[in-house]
Amino acid sequence: MSFTDRITQGLESGWKVTEGATLTENQTVEADVVIVGTGAGGGTTAEILAKSGLSVVLVEEGRLYYQKDFKMDELTSYANLYQEGMSRATRDGSIAILQGRCVGGSTTVNWTSSFRTPDATLNYWGKRFGLDALSPEAMAPWFDGRETRHSMSPWEMDPNLNNDILRQGCEKLGYSWQIIPRNVKGCWNLGYCGAGCPTNAKQGALMTTIPGALDHNARLFHGLRAERLLINQDRIDSLQASAMASDGITPSGITVTLKARHFVVAASAIGSPGLLLRSGLPDPYGRVGKRSFIHPVNASVAQMPKLVDPFYGAPQSIYSDEFNFRNGVDGEAGYKLEVPPLHPAMAAGVVPGHGDTQAENLARLPWMQSVIALLRDGFHENSPGGTVSLRDDGSPVLDYPVTDYLWKGIRNAFYTMAEIQFAAGADRVRLMHLDSDWYATWADAKAAIDGFVMAPHRVRLFTAHQMGGCGMGSNPEESVVNGFGEHHHVSNLSVHDASVFPTSIGANPQLSVYALAARNSSRLAQRLQK
Structure with a gap:
């Protein structure tokens, strides 16, 4: 292709992008906001906060892959772009989990289906979890805005x-x-969306909000794993992160300490509960990692x-x-x-x-x-979801009884x-x-x-939609964050991804994450500017 793609242009123009494997010594970085994860939630949050004039650092465990890397080749794509090389599964191995692990997260590898959260789901959340502010009428302008931003039709x-x-x-x-x-915009109808879009038609975070944030002086670390948030009284003081070696999987031994006024976790419904659990943050009612849903x-x-x-x-x-x-x-x-x-x-x-x-x-x-x-799943007492917990090495795993x-x-x-x-x-x-x-x-x-x-194992089950585990609600005894994604017990911590859904939603979740993250980031930007 003769035209220069968006990522190449940005890198040539001086975007602040650092690959963990290139770091040779420990360092400390400071910003107004540190965001963990670059998918639907993290990308949206980064663009809105950076455009409001705040200094933003993005942390992504996966690597930056873009047009030059997307060759419509299943084997290299699955190995490079997906969690655990596309072998991620529930604890008993009975449900395969398809989830992105790259800049843009699952929005880089999804099949582009873009649905609003069903009205029935939003109404149920209002009634059951005290989330009346997320009514279909209240969310409509946020869906409108994201449908425009991501060329959804x-x-x-x-x-x-x-x-x-x-x-x-x-x-x-x-x-x-x-x-x-x-x-999509100018889609070639090739069919290889799951291997990364080779024509830049897919308008996921990689082509929209991540460039938007980087254009406004955000800084991106990729190949950097968020290990734990360090708390001082009721505030996060810093994030400890490990650089990955050139294989993208093994820690190199180099650590990066990230300090900020506010921290946003958007590391997915498996990654976000995992980070909160590793960090030992206040969880008086034992809600972190509970009510994790997947759309079996x-x-x-x-x-x-x-x-x-x-x-x-x-x-x-x-x-x-x-x-x-x-x-x-x-x-x-x-x-x-x-x-x-x-x-x-x-x-x-x-x-x-x-x-x-x-x-x-x-x-x-x-x-x-x-x-x-x-x-x-998640709407009936006999469908309580699963639990995210930590393996011995600190990595998160989902136990999901059917x-x-x-x-x-x-x-x-x-x-x-x-x-x-x-x-x-x-x-x-x-x-x-x-x-x-x-x-x-x-x-x-x-x-x-x-x-x-x-x-289990007789029926072949899959999921590409992970939700819950840091559920939102008005009552701290049954939720982790409030309806704006603000942590109930930690004053400078927000969660902006599908982990905040208190049930599954009954539709492909990317637009729901984009819209909620846009709403909650806009409020956060106002709060931090004060």
């Missing part, structure tokens, strides 16, 4: 066939469906008579909320239906079987289609997905369950699902 090109099959099946069965808003995701694959090429084209463009709030907010587990792209390496990890069976299945990949269901209430929702979602695929003309369907075969009719699939044993 319903996808205007025709959906690829992988997504259109969801539409066709829904139409046949009389289920509602809609077009997904995407945060199950899937089905179909063999279609027509060539699908599920690896090309916008990964997600059609969805159905037919079953999301059908039983009310706190009835049976609701689920949102979407479509995942099926790239060869990703598909190899998803489609059951190995050896000759897997080779045979994946030989049919160009004719394969998939549907996923995102289960809405309750009978959720297993029932997962079984219901299997029925729905198979029914939709057969309605759209599938030759055969297979559920992502170890006991599933390929089924040639809806009746056979339904009978098989009736008999599935629902248990």
Whole structure:
């Protein structure tokens, strides 16, 4: 490409960007605000605070990868851009966790789906957690502002066939469906969003708020791990951070001490509780790391008579909320239906079987289609979420027991997905369950699902949405922060990411994080300017 990309331009113009691996001696850095994490929450916060004239330092454990690094190659991308080289999972290994570990966080590798927090979710938060100030009416201007900032609008090109099959099946069965808003500008419709956008079309933090902050004199350290916040009475005094070696994973032994008037933690719903736990901050009611949610995701694959090429084209463009709030907010587990792209390496990890069976299945990949269901957790007493705790080495891990209430929702979602695929003309369907075969009719699939044993490791579960663990609420006895993300017990600490959600939300979370972070950062900027 002949044009110079945004990051290259910025680096050439003198942005203050330091890679941890290049540091040769310990140092102390001071600023008005130190922000841990550069994803949806951290990037938004950094841009708003820097534009208000405050000095800002961003700390990112992952590295700065940008256009020159995005080669549409699954293997290097997953290894470099994802937490634990894309092998992150729940404590028992039964749920795979897809999460970014790079500048821009998960917004660099997500599939661009951009939904407002559902009204039903915001209303529930108001009623249950005393968060009346986050009503749909109050949040609307913040959603508007972020939709503009990140170029979010319903996808205007025709959906690829992988997504259109969801539409066709829904139409046949009389289920509602809609077009997904995407945060893209000049998208080439390549389909490799999950490996980093090679054309700079994706308007995640990497292309928007991070450059916006750096243009206003913010400083970025990447390859720098936030180890612990040091507290003095009720205030954070400093952040201790470790530089990563050139492999991006091993600490080099160099430490950076960051001092500030205010600290913002935006290290994700696994990373943020982890940092607060490592720091031993006041937590009188034991709330940190509790009520961690993920939208457990199950899937089905179909063999279609027509060539699908599920690896090309916008990964997600059609969805159905037919079953999301059908039983009310706190009835049976609701689920949102979407479509995942099926790239060869990703598909190899998803489609059951190995050896000759897997080779045979994946030989049919160009004719394969998939549907996923995102289960809405956290709204029912039998869906209390999981717990983030620390391993012996201090790294965070999520323990997420799947309750009978959720297993029932997962079984219901299997029925729905198979029914939709057969309605759209599938030759055969297979559920992502170890006991599933390929089924040639809806009746056979339904009978098989009736008999599935629902248990960890039998059902193949995934998640790309981590939420909760530093939940917000008006009552400090059941929450970590208030509705503005301000810590209940530490006066100069805020949390600005999806860890503050008191439940899951029932939609892909990036816009919810952008909007909440914009609202809360605007208030923080006013507070600090005084």
